[in-house]
Amino acid sequence: MAIVTIAVVSDSFGRDLDACMRTVARHVETARAGGAQLLALPEAALGGYLRELTSDADPGPFGSAPLLDPDGPEIARLVDLAGDMVVCIGYSERAGHHRYNSAICVGGGEVLGRHRKVHLPLGETAAYDAGDQFRAFDTPIGRIGMLVCYDKAFPESARSLALAGAEIIVCLSAWPMSRTHPSDNLAEDRWRxxxxxxxxxxxxxxxxxxxxxxxxxQFGSLTFVGNSKIVHANGNVLAFTGDNPGMAMARVDVEDALHVTRRSMNHLRDRRPEAYDIQCLLAGEPTIRQPFARVPKARTG
Known part of the structure; x- marks a missing residue:
């Protein structure tokens, strides 16, 4: 599938799982009505994020986020809601004695991919364990990789997924305004x-x-900056939500976007691993998947 209609959401999510599911269902139906094949919802959309970035120890329904079984009833319900649409969403995962800030991708009646947040900012280390890998996976709309929030601050995260053949990278966030010097204007905030x-x-x-x-x-002491967006492979923003709750949509010819941006200066092909400091090298040097190394299309006219 070359042309993909992508929808991305900015919204608020709290501790009430039923309310979260109703919000998710509403966005799924809106995206489906718009012809979306991929829908991305934020980090911690099932049960809410931390109320502050120092601790999340306050008890009760507005305290710690509910921990969900990665194969539990909430995920099964999400699979049903998604139907044939590919849906990526964040939640707090229970895995034995471990807790993870996780993302899951579902579609076509099954779980397609999972990611556990690797890079934990100050505050999250008290609430979650860190993941330890980045994996791309195949879906009906192409090969996808997922990140969660702070992961994207590290170039190695996205590069790992690109080297593993990801054509689309979905990053789910609960990214707040600056906690030390917030701006009076959300759009001008330095963390935004x-x-x-x-x-x-x-x-x-x-x-x-x-x-x-x-x-x-706002949730607890945090004010999230919104501005969910879809970005072309050339760095141009195709659609965005701005400061308010909403959904942005764009139709993208993914194969052509990658072909056009990589046909001359291909950043993956032109890497020089032998020249980099050993600490900069990613584990292994996987073969670049098609269509990244394909022969450029002949142009006529």
Whole structure:
């Protein structure tokens, strides 16, 4: 499938799982009505994010996020809601004695891929364990990789997925305003600036289609910056939600986007691993998957 209609959501999500599921169902139906084949919802959309970035120890229904079984009834319900659409969403995962800030991708009646947040910012280390890998996976709309929020601040995260053949990278976030010097204008906040720059740079440096879903509004002491977006492989923003809750959509010829951006200066092909410091090298040097190394199309006219 070459042309993919992508939808991305900015919204608020709290501790009430039933309310979260109703919000998710509403966005799924809106995306489906718009012809979307891929829908991305934010980090911690099932049960909410932390109320603050120092601790999340307050008890009760508005305290710690509910921990969900990765194969439990909530995920089964999500699979049913998604139907034949590919849906990526964030949640808090229970795995034995471990807790993870996780993302899951479902579609076609099954789980297609999973990711556990690898890079934990200050505050999350008290609430979650860190994941330890990045994996791309095949879906009906192409090969996808997922990141969660702070993961995107590290170039190695997205590059790992690009080297593993990801054509689309979906990053799910609960990215807040600056906690020390917030701006009176959300659009001018310095953490909002970083959020947007990372999205554009990661798309451009890896020459992939980038889908960034973020929470919006206030939860506990945090105010999320919103501005979910879809970014072309050339770094251009195709659609965005802005400061308010909403959905952005774009139709992208993924194969052509990667072909056009990589046909001359291919950032994956032109890497020089032998020249880099050993600490900069990713584990292994996997073969670049098609269509990344394909012969450029002949142009007529």
């Amino acid at each position: 600036y970083r959020f947007d720059v990372y999205d554009e740079v990661r798309a451009l440096e890896n020459q992939v289609v980038w889908v960034s879903a973020n929470q919006v509004g």
